[in-house]
Amino acid sequence: MLICNSAKGYGAIPQAIHWLTVILVVAAWILGLVGDELPKGTLRDAGLSVHISAGLVVIILLVVRLAWSFFNPAPSAGSTMLGVWLARVGHVAHYLLYVLLFAVPIAGIVLRFAGGESIPIFGLYEIASPWVKDRALSETVEEVHEVLAHTLMVVAGLHAAAALIHHWILRDQTLARMLPRFGEKE
Numbered sequence: 001m002l003i004c005n006s007a008k009g010y011g012a013i014p015q016a017i018h019w020l021t022v023i024l025v026v027a028a029w030i031l032g033l034v035g036d037e038l039p040k041g042t043l044r045d046a047g048l049s050v051h052i053s054a055g056l057v058v059i060i061l062l063v064v065r066l067a068w069s070f071f072n073p074a075p076s077a078g079s080t081m082l083g084v085w086l087a088r089v090g091h092v093a094h095y096l097l098y099v100l101l102f103a104v105p106i107a108g109i110v111l112r113f114a115g116g117e118s119i120p121i122f123g124l125y126e127i128a129s130p131w132v133k134d135r136a137l138s139e140t141v142e143e144v145h146e147v148l149a150h151t152l153m154v155v156a157g158l159h160a161a162a163a164l165i166h167h168w169i170l171r172d173q174t175l176a177r178m179l180p181r182f183g184e185k186e
Contacts, residue, residue, distance in 0.1 A: 002181065009177035011072070017065045018178055021101065022156075028054035029153055032140060032146070048078050052112075053122055055105035060102045075177055093159055093185040107145040114138040 004011040010018070031051040038044040077087050112119050116133030118126040165173035 005075050007075055007178075009075055009173070011179060012180070014065065014068060014072075014074075015178055015180060017061050017068070020170070021061050021065075024054040024058050025101070025152065025156065029149055030059070032149055049120060049123065052108065052120060055108050056119075056121065058101055059105050062098065066098070077174070090162070093155065093162070096155055097152070097159060100148060100155060104145065104148045104152050107141060107148055111138060111141045111145050114141050 002011045003013055005014060028051050031047050031054070035044065035047045035051060038047050077090065109119055113129040113131050114134050114137040116129050118128045118129065120126050163175040163178070164184050165174070
């Protein structure tokens with residue numbers, strides 16, 4: 001398995017970052033939806049801790065992914081029957097995903113601070129809120145965080161649907177580029 005990108009597809013590092021990001025975003029989104037339904041106490045606290053930690057790891061993975069792509073550019077998209085138009089839409093979708101992957105956790109951090117709460121860093125230490133609790137700001141930022149999170153899930157769902165359309169209808173290598181290629185040598 002190739003670690004770096006090749007002409008045929010993404011390497012193991014970008015693939016691992018991609019799929020780990022998918023898992024973390026889905027987990028954080030589900031916990032965000034059901035977190036208040038969890039029984040108060042240890043279970044709810046654990047759910048919130050996982051939700052926050054997942055958001056922090058998503059930011060870290062995004063930074064690593066962007067740095068990696070600077071030194072190891074993505075493989076070329078290849079041509080499809082829909083031509084340049086489809087490639088442009090794909091680029092816009094990817095940029096929108098990157099913006100949302102950054103904006104959702106940042107809004108979550110601002111939400112914690114607006115509520116006068118600290119940010120727990122993987123249970124190791126906490127960053128205290130630099131602000132005094134502001135209920136109005138907290139409610140507004142909570143709405144923004146939720147809308148951005150739902151928007152991220154919609155865009156990610158469209159991204160996944162597009163990959164499946166490429167695979168099953170257009171029958172090109174778009175999806176295969178992000179799947180492991182065992183047996184290939186560097």
